[in-house]
Amino acid sequence: MIKKIICVLLFIISAFILFTAISDSNWYINKTNVLKNKKDTITCAKTESLYDKKTVVIYYSNGGNTKAVANVIKQLLQCDIAEIKSDEAYKQKNILKLKNLVQEQIQSGYIPKTNKTDISNYEVIFLGSPVWKSHVSLPVKSFLINNNFNNKTIIPFYTFGGKANKKQLDNEIKEYSKNANVMNSFLTVWNGLAFLEYQLVKWLNEVYL
Numbered sequence: 318m319i320k321k322i323i324c325v326l327l328f329i330i331s332a333f334i335l336f337t338a339i340s341d342s343n344w345y346i347n348k349t350n351v352l353k354n355k356k357d358t359i360t361c362a363k364t365e366s367l368y369d370k371k372t373v374v375i376y377y378s379n380g381g382n383t384k385a386v387a388n389v390i391k392q393l394l395q396c397d398i399a400e401i402k403s404d405e406a407y408k409q410k411n412i413l414k415l416k417n418l419v420q421e422q423i424q425s426g427y428i429p430k431t432n433k434t435d436i437s438n439y440e441v442i443f444l445g446s447p448v449w450k451s452h453v454s455l456p457v458k459s460f461l462i463n464n465n466f467n468n469k470t471i472i473p474f475y476t477f478g479g480k481a482n483k484k485q486l487d488n489e490i491k492e493y494s495k496n497a498n499v500m501n502s503f504l505t506v507w508n509g510l511a512f513l514e515y516q517l518v519k520w521l522n523e524v525y526l
């Protein structure tokens with residue numbers, strides 16, 4: 318008798334898990350299609366969409382968190398992606414020393430060298446940066462200062478550890494990029510894909526479609 322009850326319970330639990338997994342994956346596919354299908358009602362309700370414009374994801378990532386978010390955006394939008402590379406000094410493993418170095422560089426106004434990233438072909442740039450000492454990371458600042466953003470739209474996204482002010486970060490992007498049209502940003506703590514995809518799709522619907 319007990320065996321039978323356990324079997325029935327196990328069956329119900331398995332069915333529930335299977336149902337949840339299927340509904341979740343359907344949700345994901347549907348939401349991804351929302352991004353790919355311009356005829357969706359959300360898109361049609363808007364007067365202007367960035368969806369048709371040539372788009373690229375450009376990011377700087379020292380520890381991999383911003384890179385992970387950048388890759389999810391690239392996958393959702395099926396667009397190009399490019400990495401900003403900068404000083405070897407930032408590869409410092411000692412986090413305290415790295416933070417001190419960055420603090421000194423921010424105070425002295427130091428702008429690190431970065432690789433050349435050709436943005437001439439793009440109209441929309443999703444720009445990813447880690448938060449450093451409450452600021453946009455220095456390699457991203459360097460990228461902004463050294464490029465021309467006339468007639469381009471920047472959609473920023475940031476990863477952080479828990480202390481950052483989105484508005485202040487957006488203002489920095491506006492200040493350094495001068496003529497760019499800067500959209501509402503996305504700020505997240507990277508802790509895996511599960512909740513991030515939901516948040517990302519919601520934000521992309523607001524700013525991009």
Ligand SMILES: Cc1cc2nc3c(=O)[nH]c(=O)nc-3n(C[C@H](O)[C@H](O)[C@H](O)COP(=O)(O)O)c2cc1C
Binds near residue numbers: 416479480481
């Ligand atoms: C030099 C340095 C400064 C940081 N300053 C902040 C900060 O002010 N606020 C915060 O929330 N996180 C801060 N962090 C944490 C990073 O923003 C966070 O770990 C981010 O996801 C790292 O992205 P990445 O892995 O792409 O480099 C800092 C990390 C470093 C290395």
